[in-house]
Amino acid sequence: MMNRRQALRSFSAFVAGSPLWSQDYDNDPMAPINLHEFEEVAKRKLHKLAYDFIAGGTEEEYTLRANREAFGRWYLIPRFMRDVTNVDTSATILGAKVPFPFFIAPTGGKNLVLPNADETVAQAALNTKTVLCSATGVGKILEEGKPLVWWSNTIGSPNKASAVGYAKRIEDQGGKAIVLTIDNAYQSNRDRNNRNRFDYGYMQTGAPKPGDKIPPPRNPARAAMWQPHTPSLTWEWLDWARSGSQIPIVVKGVLHPGDARMAIERGASAISVSNHGGRQLDGxxxxxxxxxxxxxxxxxxxxxxxxxxxxxxxDIVKAIALGASGVLLGRAPLWGLGAYGQKGVERVLELLGMEFKLAMALCGVRNVKDIDRSMIRRI
Ligand SMILES: Cc1cc2nc3c(=O)[nH]c(=O)nc-3n(C[C@H](O)[C@H](O)[C@H](O)COP(=O)(O)O)c2cc1C
Known part of the structure; x- marks a missing residue:
């Protein structure tokens, strides 16, 4: 049996040549070896209410669990004898050539993890050539001249003038896509936040440190639960936004095939199948x-x-085999951030990329476009 250090050494031999993989990682026996361990490290460093805000879903957390459990029901059927000495993991995501078919999902409240977290994650995205979607209300992050491919997330406001203005502004600022989140009509019912008396003010100010005494909340989660976000939003928003700008619109939060067809009809350039990480409708x-x-x-x-x-x-191989062109990462980069700041985000992206490359090789595919439906079965 290989010990952990030997396993890491042989893994990094496989990825030798990757500019992202550095030797010091192999030499640190305590370094997390997978994304679950990054979460464990982040959990130790964060206040419980910040950890729960990020990790949690809504109510019974059925959907949160369903997201992970689904991967355990789909199994890959590898092919062999195909010379997988060289494996090309690169992909093109809405015109951006990227080393791996994943990008960073919009996540609000990064300040709960670290001050200046949006800039820190953006720098990690730039260093790893990963497309970044900034969260609602967070605009352009890095200054002019840094070639980060940046998309902007919005929950949409049901008003033509603001949709047109928003789309124009993002295009002028150099955003390469608008990501419209459609599953956010109301603030959802999150038991963990309610139990912790989570204060939404922390999303601006940052969370208390572990052990800090917490003042009584001014804006407790339970009171915010029914807060309307975009209850009157309709597909018209896409017409408005498209009249203000040429950049692609990605509709995020599609679960029903009928909504996929509607998005195409109204001119979406892409969609994302998503349930908001189990944070909106439980079940x-x-x-x-x-x-x-x-x-x-x-x-x-x-x-x-x-x-x-x-x-x-x-997981990424499975998603692509079932028809995805790429995947978004929500909590994973946040666990890297909470564990080791910018370096942690970079490590998480590297680790996932290298696991993806290995999974492709063991499946017998050399190019992302060769991953197909014949490779997967639901058990
Ligand atoms: C802390 C946190 C904040 C989030 N904020 C947003 C947001 O502002 N807009 C949005 O569309 N999705 C948001 N999401 C959902 C993510 O974009 C993504 O859909 C989800 O996290 C993917 O699941 P995963 O965390 O298992 O990767 C958030 C998720 C988390 C964990």
Missing amino acids: AIGSLDALPEVAEAVGGRIPVFMDGGIRRGQ
């Missing part, structure tokens, strides 16, 4: 389980992304 279908029907409805007309529960390289 909603797991993202991977929703993907095949949605991909079938889209029929290759526009790229289909997915997010929810990606923690391993093999």
